[in-house]
Amino acid sequence: MRRIGVFICWCGTNIANTVNIEGVTEAAGKMPSVIYADNYKYMCSEIGQSMIKEAIIKEKLDRVVVAACSPRMHELTFFKTAAAAGLNPYLVEIANIREHCSWVHKDKQEATGKAIALIRTAVAKAARNKELWATQIPVECRALVIGGGIGGIQAALDIADAGFEVDLVERTPSIGGRMAQLDKTFPTLDCSACILTPKMVEVASHHNITLYTFSEVEKVDGFVGNFEATIRKKARSIDLEKCTGCGICWEKCPSRVKSEFDEALVMRKAVYVPFPQAVPNVPVIDRASCRRFTREKCGICRKACPAGAVNYDQEDEVLQKKYGAIVVATGFDILDLDDFGEFSYGKHPDVLTSLEFERLVNSSGPTGGRLLRPSDQSPPKNVVFIQCVGSRDKSRGKPYCSKICCMYSAKHAILLREKYPEAQAYVFYIDIRTAGKDFEEFHRRAVEEYGALYLKGSVGKVFPDGDKLLVKGVDSLSGHAVEIEADMVVLAAAIKAKSDAPQLARLLGISTDTHSFFTEAHPKLRPVEAHTAGIFLAGACQGPKDIPETVSQASGAAAKAIILLSKDNLLSNPCVSEVNESLCTGCLSCIKVCPYGAVAEKTIEEKIHGKALKRRVAEVNEALCQGCGSCTVSCRPGAVNLKGFTNEQIMAEVDAICL
Amino acid sequence: MKITTQSLCGTMVKEIAAISGENVAKCYQCGKCTAACPVNMAMDILPHQVLRFLQLGLVEAVLNCNTIWICASCFTCAGRCPRGVDLPGVMEALRAILLRKRGFSRFKAGDMPRVLNKGMPEQGIVSGFRKYTK
Known part of the structure; x- marks a missing residue:
């Protein structure tokens, strides 16, 4: 027999106006295994939390149900309350009687009935909750910043100044982004380049920053604290070490194409530096328009280069790097x-x-x-x-x-x-x-x-x-x-938004809104975090923004990244999937549906009737699993269970509502 | 009536600015002046429209309206304007332009004793001087 306590919150008038609190408390007190039921005006307040703590100790409660707002709001609050009273937090269950009940109903009688049903459901689940413990995951203390505009530059500098290594990846030949194209900035009429170029130079010379220009992030695996990225350094065809930036190559180059940096108002050469203050001040050969590559002719730049820096045979370089945090600052288009x-x-x-x-x-x-x-x-x-x-x-x-x-x-x-x-x-x-x-x-x-x-x-x-x-x-x-x-x-x-923002979102496992801007975790209270832990957003890739806003968000994203990187270990979410190997048939449909690549196959040896038999089963990598539950629904024999949301718990909830 | 590049470059606007000492560009068309005007019901174009027309260089339209004569010079508009526009001053400049063209004042200092009686509020007399003398 469990000893379950139910705590019902009024949420001021938010719940109490639509739900008969006294009636609900009385009904909850009569539910199976419930030995204690009480209510309070604000359960999340100090007093409300003390009520729960005292009851846990006094009544020797072994499960707690809090009927209040959405678990998104205060689940963590009540987890901590329970832990403070010596109860494993995963023995606490939230019944959402605000968003799922009082806010969406007008009729008090019906809403009260629904609140009781929701609490009955939570009680049924709580009775089957098991103690769970978070494990520790080590953090890779390096950051990746994608995009070298003012947002990416600011985030990289802040993280680097905090003492962490940063890789800044920029797709075009130079960092600077949109801000480098601007003449003056409002509302002070500061010269845009004059305030930007010192930061660009600082990025290039910072001992903690490695700059990858003319490079793209191709793949990102892993999870918060342990991302693994594949970066393609496109062939520049110019040796970064040898080039002195003298400019003879682009003076001699006979091919002309529209300049992206100058919005196609003028022509640039096939070998070019996008603008005079470019960082690095080393040209690239645009192979799509270079005669050497399109027609196998020419070669003037190689002949003309006094430093011998031109290398037509240079190949793309693919790097594998590990990161603890990622800042996305990819900017906008018009x-x-x-x-x-x-x-x-x-x-x-x-x-x-x-x-x-x-x-x-x-x-x-x-x-x-x-x-x-x-x-x-x-x-x-x-x-x-x-x-x-x-x-x-x-x-x-x-x-x-x-x-x-x-x-x-x-x-x-x-x-x-x-x-x-x-x-x-x-x-x-x-x-x-x-x-x-x-x-x-x-x-x-x-x-x-x-x-x-x-x-x-x-x-x-x-x-x-x-x-x-x-x-x-x-x-x-x-x-x-x-x-x-x-x-x-x-x-x-x-x-x-950048036209390829949806692709990048898929690559990173973050979400976009209907206009392909990256979505923040919460529009008001988590504006610099993506929905995926460990990925942060800065600048106009998240929505239209001016320079000061971009810089503020970049510094905010950097601060969030620094918080993450300054930890030696992260606590993992213990609500992950586990495979019951004795039930697993080895069909591996769970591997196909897992969006995080967290399920793998393994071979086990069993002794059946004295014979050793090898059998294929699924195995969950708890560090990668995000607890989405896709595998549990795809598993035909019901061998996969999500801890904290087991099939047995879900069925008990369904029974509590229906029976 | 159409607003064109030519109509926008009229010199008359500068004259009004010189007489009134006011820059009509200060107005952002919130309409507070019109909302506060105690005699707006009798006007053919509203006080805020006077300023808008001047911003657009439509001086003729403003000089031919009855608004500048209905205006009681009570200064309510100026007192409440969030941009500090001296609209009564602009109205006065418009009247002065017309009076100067016409060449005479309707209201002379010598007429004063005749119109002065108990029923005439002082503000009315001051307003009359403002409105009908050059």
Whole structure:
């Protein structure tokens, strides 16, 4: 006979308003094996927890059922309460009578009946709970940071400064990311490169950071504290050690392709450094456009290189590395504007995206910082900025707000006026969102000091009119149609997740939202953690973000990683699967369904009627098992059981509800 | 009426700014002025629209409206404006432009004793001077 105690929480009025607490307490007291039932206004409070502890000791309870909110909220709280009273925490069972009952029902009588049923279920399960103990897993004290933009850079530096080794993997030839493309940053108008490049250099020279540029993470196995990653270092075709970055190779290279870094506004060579401050300042050969590789001709760069650094035979290198924690900071892309034909983007050279505009005002950009129209290289006088191109657009774009466009467009209006005091900026907007420190003031400066004319409304059409662009829009505040003869039109295209974000999510075993942004473990209270333990998120790969937000999140992710890496051992979740070898038929269907690769086959020897027989059975690696239970449902003979959620316990729950 | 690049470059806006000393770009169109105006029911365009039209360079529309004459110069709008826009000053500048063009004041200092009687609130007299003299 068990000695079960049931503790019913009011949750203030959250439960008590819909559930008759006294009635439930009385009914619980009469359930089999229940020798004690009580209720309290807030069971999670100090007083509520003391009630449980005292009852465990006084009444010699050997199982505890807490009827309260979701176990996601307070299971751990009550586990600790029980442990403090000397009871194994896995003997505590939570009956969720808030999310599963009081919050979703209106009728008090029915809700009370359901609460009683839920408690009866929990009591039936608790009676079959067994003591479980967490085991210790060692932690590999190294971190992997994926993505070398400002988010990845900040996270790598913070983790490295804490004394842990960090590998920073960046897909492109240089770290720097989007921030390296920007001219100035809002709301201070700091030069983007001037504040970024010192950090890039620090990454390159930090004794705890190993930089893998032009590299990709191909595979990630393992689990928190013990990840194993496969990293492909793509062949650079240039020897990193020998190259001096003199630049002769790209001066001599005869192949030209559109520059990714300059948003295809200019051409780069096949052997190239993406931008002057690149780290490492060593070129790569883009084999897809290099004549040596496409036509087996040429070889000029190898002849010209005074350091003998060009190596056409270099091969991809594949590395296997172990890590305790992973920070994902892979950034964002901007929306493809093919569906927005009304703006003439792609049809007229003077219709630009904001990122292209950013390159045009940048001193390292294609015009050396002189803002000129791509069509005729003349300075623009009237520039129209159009906000929310694809943002907040359910039908053709993305339903969310891209968050940074209001501010960078105000910045662009200011930069325009600073370059050309006679120029006029027009900004078509739907709403202006300036929630950030000094953001509203910055926006108002653009309007009041720099004379940007803000027009509340959309643009219906942009079309060429002589050497100008006619912009047809509306000012919904005055109720008038607007026609502007513009020299340049700049579109604030929506921010979107990287197109290969879903693949990376699958590779890492983390989840994405409907827009392929990586999802955080909790939107408010765990914003830098992924759902998978040991993986942390930083920057716009999790949702649109500006630089200060990205940096804060990166430092937050780094702090979480440091907490993990600073432990010698981790406690494992004891609720893992176990195989009853005497029942296992060796069909191994559990291996197929296991998403964590935690089940393997093994051969056992048995003596049957005096004969030694070899037999194939399944075996669970407890360190890898995450306790999802897929194997238990796939097992036909019922040989696999999830500890804490055994078949017997589940059946007892079903019986308690149905019988 | 259509707003074009040309209409937006009018010089009249600068004149209004010079007379009133006010930068109409400060207004962000919250509409507090209109909401607070005790005589808005008689106006053909509303006080916040006066500012919006000026931001867009639609000066003619503003000069031809009855709003600037209905305005009682009570200063409620200015007192409540979150951006500190002196709308009564702008209204006055608009009236001054018209009065200067017309060349005479409707209300002269010499007329004062005649209109002064017990029923005339002081603010009305001050407002009259504001509205009808150049």
